[in-house]
Amino acid sequence: MSAPKNQAAWLKKAGTPLEVSDAPLPTAGPGEIVVKNAAIAINPLDCHMQDQGVFVQQWPAIFGCDVAGEVYEAGPDVQGFKKGDRVIGHAINLVTGRPQDGAFALYTVIPADKAAILPDAISFQDGVVVSFAVEAAVCALSVKEPGIAMPGVSTPALGLPYPSLDAMPSSGKTLVVYGGSSSVGSMTTQLATAAGIHVIAISGAHNFDFSKRCGAAQVFDHKDPPVIKKVIKAIGKSGGEFVGIFDAIATPETYANDLAILSKLGGGHLACVHPPPTEVPANVRAGMIFAVNDVATPVYKNYVTPALQAGKLRCLPPPTVVGKGLEHINEALKKSRAGVSATKLVVTL
Ligand SMILES: NC(=O)c1ccc[n+]([C@@H]2O[C@H](COP(=O)([O-])OP(=O)(O)OC[C@H]3O[C@@H](n4cnc5c(N)ncnc54)[C@H](OP(=O)(O)O)[C@@H]3O)[C@@H](O)[C@H]2O)c1
Structure with a gap:
């Protein structure tokens, strides 16, 4: 042939x-x-x-x-x-x-x-x-030690657990996903939720239902001027340990909001899809994901197929x-x- x-x-x-x-x-x-x-x-x-x-x-x-x-x-x-x-x-x-x-x-x-x-x-x-978004999401969530995303820019290291096929009890951790309706943000929400993490998403108002379908416990409108105050209040009410923000949009506007939230809450991780703000306070550990990383191998190998089969991982957006x-x-x-x-x-x- x-x-x-x-x-x-x-x-x-x-x-x-x-x-x-x-x-x-x-x-x-x-x-x-x-x-x-x-x-x-x-x-x-x-x-x-x-x-x-x-x-x-x-x-x-x-x-x-x-x-x-x-x-x-x-x-x-x-x-x-x-x-x-x-x-x-x-x-x-x-x-x-x-x-x-x-x-x-x-x-x-x-x-x-x-x-x-x-x-x-x-x-x-x-x-x-699914694939590229899964790798980006795992890079945002589960890298344990910072590496190099590009010359002079570290990768973030939230060190959060991998998603699980089991029904997960709450991990007691709260993460903000900025850009909850984006491909990378919604996949991060799915995988974080499947690891027992309480996700607060920031999305367009027309995508609140979508972000909730991905697992977000609460969603706030990125165009709503008091969004920072609302997110801070929601983090407090979640009762979980605030671990930080994954910014899947990464613009000057979202960075200003990220830093306002982090400064009010005593710092935390800021994982970004682009190089992070150049000046961050000492209590903020900021980095850029680079979504080609062996950290995703166990997720491709053990999670993606059975999770798709079980409807736990959905082909979203x-x-x-x-x-x-x-x-x-x-x-x-x-x-x-x-x-x-x-x-x-x-x-x-
Ligand atoms: N560093 C890496 O390794 C890596 C890997 C993958 C992607 N990326 C980057 O990550 C970014 C996202 O990629 P993607 O494929 O996920 O994008 P996408 O799906 O095309 O993003 C579209 C979404 O962005 C949302 N959005 C726009 N402005 C927003 C704001 N101010 N606040 C909240 N949400 C906002 C929109 O939400 P609404 O419609 O709800 O308003 C829309 O649903 C891109 O810049 C991409 O280049 C980087």
Whole structure:
């Protein structure tokens, strides 16, 4: 049987549209699987990669972080995955720079420890929203020792427990998730709640129900001027130990609010999706997550599939399918740049 043909949406130069054309069919090395993609998801990072070429190490480039599809080939030493398995996976071109590790193609190499079997009852377009957000959420919650996110910027180290498949008793800890309706914020809320952590979310008023579906005990409106006071009061009433804030938005406005809350409560952790504020008080331990981190391996390995199967982990925010075919990725990137609310943009293949 002749080998299938691969195609990819290539970035040839920063600031230009992706161009769909042939690509080499990747092969699976040790610890890797090749996925025949059925759906890919768009993340805000992809827009920065297209616009400025950030993280691009090799031109032309194939990027993109989230895939769902069927295993086409499993590497020699890979256990737990075989040809034909339905999977979701986190593509890490971001760190390797190799085009075959980018999601925006018909076939992508995924590290086996950043993949999970997708239960039959879940469609590829639903499942594809999960992987990168899971890794970002685990990085926000469960890193124990600070590392380096980028030169001069430490990673945060909240050291909170991993999510559990069991019904968790309260851990006695309270975490604020700023951006509770974002992809990363809502996944962090899901995983934190599954670790027994009391989550107070800050979201748009139209997304209160959504944030609660993800597990938030309380939600406050980011556009409401007294939001800081309300959040501080809610933290006090939660009765738990306040561990800090995960800021999944990370703008000057959210940082000002984070620091106002932390200063009132005697400090704590501030985990951010972008470099943290340059000046923070001594009692605030601030850092930026870098969502390619082995800390997520036990979660992919032991939690994602059974939790999806049991309905404990849900494919949220739900997908908005922009189109079918690699040529729709440019349109999806344009929509992502314009902003989304409690949804993840997806292209099916
Ligand atoms: N460092 C890393 O490793 C890493 C990894 C992944 C992502 N990121 C970054 O994390 C950020 C979030 O990514 P994402 O995919 O989760 O984004 P997203 O889903 O596209 O974010 C959209 C959401 O942001 C919310 N939002 C916007 N402004 C807000 C504010 N002032 N307060 C509260 N919520 C606000 C909106 O909420 P409403 O509609 O409810 O108003 C909307 O639901 C991006 O900047 C991304 O680049 C970093």
